[in-house]
Amino acid sequence: MNKSTYFAPSGGHPDQTQLLSDRAVFTDAYAVIPKGTMRDIVTSFLPFWDETRLWVIARPLSGFAETFSQYIMEVQPGGGSERPELDPQAQGVLFVVEGSFDLSFNGETYRLEEGGYAYLPAGLKWTLKNNGDAVTRFHWVRKSYEAVDGLDHPDPIIANEKDVAANVMPDTDGVWATTRFVDPTDLRHDMHVTIVTLQPGGVIPFCETHVMEHGLYVLEGKAVYRLNQDWVEVEAGDYMWLRAFCPQACYAGGPGPFRYLLYKDVNRHMKLG
Template sequence: MTYAFPQGGLPDQSVSAEGTAVFTEAYAVLPACTMRDIVTSLLPDWHKTRTWIIARPMTGFAETFAQYAVEVMSGGGSDSPEPDTGAEAGMFIAKGEMTLTVDGVTSTLGAGSYAYVPAGATWSVKNNAPDLLGFHWIRKRYEAVPNLGKPDHFTTSDAASDYHYMPDTDGKWATQRFADPTDLRHDMHVNIVTFQPGGCIPFAETHIMEHGLYVLQGTARYLLNKDWVEVEAGDFMWLRAFCPQACIATGDQPFRYLLYKDVNRHPALVLP
């Protein structure tokens, strides 16, 4: 299994600037072709690393999370990756090998692996392998609940996660859940959603959860608010709460995406 990740580079001068990127009040689409060298960021305390920051909290839009695609050269990484002690992390490795240490526990994670790091943990990320490390990093301020406790650090993988098939879909729509959905300590979920060719969401989902969707494989027509857009591997979609959404998988291979959503908490009644 291969997983999409930004390729960087820069188009030559013969390529038209007209593209399919969209930014509206309800959603944004960042096609893979927009994730070029000139839009990367360098981060404090990270070495031999560059980052595509593809979502960030914005008042009146998505407000709960930031999402990065992080590329680390051999020998690079960070002993202090997270500047916010209140932030939790979900990381999905797309290529290469990550050496992750969380509160003294070290794991070696390859492509398809997922790691959850709780807020307040002491952790580090290193690329001790010869090839580039590429991973998707989702950051969220953890919303603690009295007497509930924080989730534990864990690692798992695409291959180790069961497919949960939606009813009445003939196996065409499935979700792999990295965190236990009944564990209310978790206030965010990171899942992989898979549609077989021709599979679809047969209604316009409209709900409180914000979404970040990074397409890992395949193609689809995706409904965002009132617009149908064509998306493919490497594209990213950013959905505000209550933005209607649906999709139809196209092509001859599964359509798969990495999904973030905020869950299991009351909405704040006092806005910032």
Template sequence: MSYAFPKGGLPDQSGNPEGTAVFTEAYAVLPAVTHTDIVTSFLPGWENSRAWVLARPLSGFAETFAQYAVEVAPGGGSDNPEPDVSAQGVILVASGGARLVIDGSGHDLTEGSYAYIPPGSGWRLWNRGDAPCRFHWIRKSYQPVPGIEVPEPFVTSDREVHPIPMPECDGVWATTRFVDPADLRHDMHVNIVTFQPGGRIPFAETHVMEHGLYVLQGRAEYLLNTDWVSVGPGDFMWLRAFCPQACIATGSEPFRYLLYKDVNRHVRL
């Protein structure tokens, strides 16, 4: 398994500025080449760290989540990583390692580690290793419901959770679900979707959930609204509600992406 992450740097002067980045009323595509050093941010409360902000709530577009790619240098980290007490988070480690402590419980994160952090948690993360720790971080304001408890924190890994094949696909389309879809405590799912070469979504999904899709591995042709786009490792797709979508995996290796969606709540009126 491999996990793409922004390479940073900056193209030289021979590069062609006409690229494949797209921003429309229905979707956005941020190709890996756009994730350069000049678009990183330094976050309050974090030491020796930088972040690519890939998605943020935008009125009239996707409004429920933010998505970062965070690089923590050796010795870097934070004792106060999350400024919003209403925010829950998911972390997927792309490379390197770090020590994560949630409400006093410690966990050693390595490549492929996955952590769910509930709202209001006291947590900290430090890189005590010799190599940078690079991870994907998704944040969403939790929607509490009377009579439903807030989820508990947990730490697992991509390797420990077996993908579940989708119906009627002969196993070429599978989803690694880190949370039981029927668990109403959770109002977001962050899964890994895998297509074997030639696998596809055989219809144009059109639904209320917003999406962030970060391509971890492989290549595909992806339908976004009315447009087919070619995507590969490190590309990010950002979809508002009801944007039609489908894909066909191309190439010789699995096509895998980290998928965010908002679920299990009534629509706010």
């Protein structure tokens, strides 16, 4: 695929003539954070990250995301971190939407470019450096790992989307497919970050209602998404959070594919307290 199709925010600030009405929605069941809200004024910073800012698009919060946080990181040339993750219980997934960086752990260094994916298990010591001459932007999804007695911790994974065959959904003639970086039968993992692709006119043909919490970042294209009782238009650069059991469905609007980066929590008993 053409690597330039991934959408990445660049910040900036609207002028005083722009209307205040927008597509941002925050409800008890879902939230929509449009790309137009990802401006300079809402960026954040992290300890021990040099030449870096980020947009926090999900965080554990009463009435919002419960299991994960998600950042869009923006690292300038020469920037990065020798101490990126300060929580020893936090596992992470990195997905590159623009530029490249060098990721190092266990004595090895890996260059991740656009479409690059890394799974970083809890407790892993890793570093990240933008050694290129252009800004790099990537998603960082974090979740506290739920260890299970008798199951080993997962191993690190380095991949690129272009090298992973998508799994076509049954009875869809190829219009709906999921790119999986982790074997879904590997119960060591308690979260998955995948890429869902719907070709123009493709649909999720029923209202999915399930236990998994979702974070969806639109990488490419546009669609009309069913969120609880509402149909909401979304496009590349928009972010959606869906509470567990929030009904969801989708019509891909074309003219090109509709693609999104999807988080979900998996493979663990429900907490009873």
